[in-house]
Amino acid sequence: MPYSSSSSPLTQSIAILGLGAIGTLMAWHWREHTLYGVSRDASTCHRTLIDQQQAAHQLTIPAWQHEAIDWLVITTKASATLDALQSLQKQLPQVQNILLLQNGMGQQQQVADWLSQQRYSATLWAGISTEGAYRQSAEQVVYAGSGDTHIGLWQAQHPTASMPNGLTVVDDIQQRIRAKLAINAVINPLTAVFRCRNGELVSHGEYRQALEALASEVQQCFTALQQPLDFDLKERSLAVAQATARNQSSTLQDVLHQRPTELDYINGYLIRQAQQLDIELPHNRRLLAQLSE
Incomplete structure (x- = not known):
């Protein structure tokens, strides 16, 4: 049975790895939460989101300095997923939940197997979104169409985490x-x-x-x-x-x-x-x- 987190009053701490089109759009949706960007040079990320009424919204997202966080959300290309996580190997004990919000299949099980081998305790979630967004330039993203974002546990467990805004949890995500x-x-x-x-x-x-x-x-x-x-x-x-x-x-x-x-x-x-x-x-x-x- 799906349930939505849109009315959750709890502020979540969220680090986003992959601030492209979907990553930036999710950052805008989650702007009331505590947000971080994950980057190689640990620099603050600046993005502009153009909404569906053509209004521009400025986003300033500080770099994750490896604080304890509720969610690490990965919106990179599927092929980059495992390498990206492995580059954060020392910081993953600070992460409670990992959400793969990407197209494609195969990377989810690769990550699940690796997390198990490394004995990390972070809970793995996978998600899909029908939201539409595209990059107009390196730092500007256009919100092209509203949609739904569904997530679910990759492997059978009981979901206990508090959710970022706007996510619907389902039990048939695969x-x-x-x-x-x-x-x-x-x-x-x-x-x-x-x-x-x-x-x-x-x-x-x-x-x-x-x-x-x-x-x-x-x-x-x-x-x-x-x-x-x-x-x-x-x-x-x-x-x-x-x-x-x-x-x-x-x-x-x-x-x-x-x-x-x-x-x-x-x-x-x-x-x-x-x-x-x-x-x-x-x-x-x-x-x-x-x-x-």
Whole structure:
């Protein structure tokens, strides 16, 4: 049963590692809490958030000096997660809860295994968000669309932590992450390959045909993994693409700005899972090959 923390009166101490688009947006949502930024040079972080009414909000986030904190929230790319945590190895005993708020799958279990090996007591949470944000410049983030942020314990435990504002705790977070990954595995690589906005996957005949073929392959993959989706992926992907028609996917933004993408933890994750069952995913492989070129 989900429950929301939006009315929690308790102030939390939160350090955010990865003050990009989503990290900055969450910092703005959590501005009434005690906030820190995690940076290599321990410098104060300055960000401007442009809200949906085009008003500018200035955020000044001091560097985490390894004070005891309630939450370490990681919003980096999935591929950077474990390295980022390992760089904070000496400071992790000061952390009560770790929240991975990212796209993709695979990094959550990597972190869980590493924390167990190191015998850290921090509780691991994972989350997904349908909030929309993008970086307009290095220090300026645009709040593009309201959404929900759900989190849950990565491994079965009883949640006892007080929550930062605006989070909804659920007991099926892995299922929700798989559902979001499935949609991302369809929309993100296609928009990046075709260099198109989400809505063009619906309106353009060739792009829509590619979406339907990829969605069918991804849906069959989850079924073979005995993790069947409880919705028709083709119809859901078309609906999401239409609802976000003017948006550029995060993968397309990464490609246009010549940044590494997260697809190794989205389509790449599916390919690795399928390999264990000797299942081929030709559409997924072809898209990753095209983007790697």
